[in-house]
Amino acid sequence: MHNEIPIGRRRFLLGASTLAAGVLLLQAGPALSQEDLTPQQVLNDPDMPSIGLKNADITIAEFMDYNCPYCRKSHPELKKLLKSDGKVRIVYKDWPVFGPVSEYAARMALAAKWQAGYEAAHDALMTSPRRFQRDRQVRAALQKAGLDMAQLDRDAKAHKADIDRLLARTSLQAETIGLQGTPSWLVESFIVFGGLDHEQLTEAVAEARRRKKEGAAGK
Numbered sequence: 001m002h003n004e005i006p007i008g009r010r011r012f013l014l015g016a017s018t019l020a021a022g023v024l025l026l027q028a029g030p031a032l033s034q035e036d037l038t039p040q041q042v043l044n045d046p047d048m049p050s051i052g053l054k055n056a057d058i059t060i061a062e063f064m065d066y067n068c069p070y071c072r073k074s075h076p077e078l079k080k081l082l083k084s085d086g087k088v089r090i091v092y093k094d095w096p097v098f099g100p101v102s103e104y105a106a107r108m109a110l111a112a113k114w115q116a117g118y119e120a121a122h123d124a125l126m127t128s129p130r131r132f133q134r135d136r137q138v139r140a141a142l143q144k145a146g147l148d149m150a151q152l153d154r155d156a157k158a159h160k161a162d163i164d165r166l167l168a169r170t171s172l173q174a175e176t177i178g179l180q181g182t183p184s185w186l187v188e189s190f191i192v193f194g195g196l197d198h199e200q201l202t203e204a205v206a207e208a209r210r211r212k213k214e215g216a217a218g219k
Helices: 039-043 069-084 102-115 118-126 134-144 151-157 161-179 197-215
Strands: 023-025 058-064 088-094 184-187 190-193
Touching: 023 184, 039 058, 039 088, 058 069, 058 161, 058 197, 069 088, 069 118, 069 161, 088 102, 088 161, 102 118, 102 134, 102 151, 102 161, 118 134, 134 161, 151 161, 161 184, 184 197, 190 197
Parallel strands: 058 088
Antiparallel strands: 023 190, 058 184, 184 190
16 A cells, blocks of 8 residues: 555546546645655656756656557657647656566666766667567667667666666656556646647646646736
């Protein structure tokens, strides 16, 4: 049994589209712990890799696994969102739930941070034509993407404790929020479950902006 962030019971759809994913409203708590975890603490973790402007008005945290087919389908849609909306920032939450090879891929992607190569590693692993069944397949994809594999191995070993902490923190956040699988998205103050296309991502961002505007007006 685990403690969850207080989550509103009301489900809603974004705009007129049919989201297969459920949407739940998160209520902010006061402190970072398994008992009280606020959306901002998930969204603004400085150690997690991210892409987009630091001062973006909307931040999305994606909990994902490189062997998750729906994560892979959502990847180009997310890239399209970043191109179409320059005020969105993405925080990547490596959450390997598909077994040891997924964990190896997550560790290698995170190790690439130390050669400024996380985004290249992430893109390479997400766009691989098939599921990774062996560690060597992960390595082949990363080498093809231009990563320095010798440095990657050194960094994976030297920063193992840092990577352990990142993976453990993401796992704790996912458990605390009550996530059931990948991909799952924290869009500012609410969670969306499942693979999303560009239109659905755009609607989620619009909903987040509407809620922020309402919140600011109510102060």
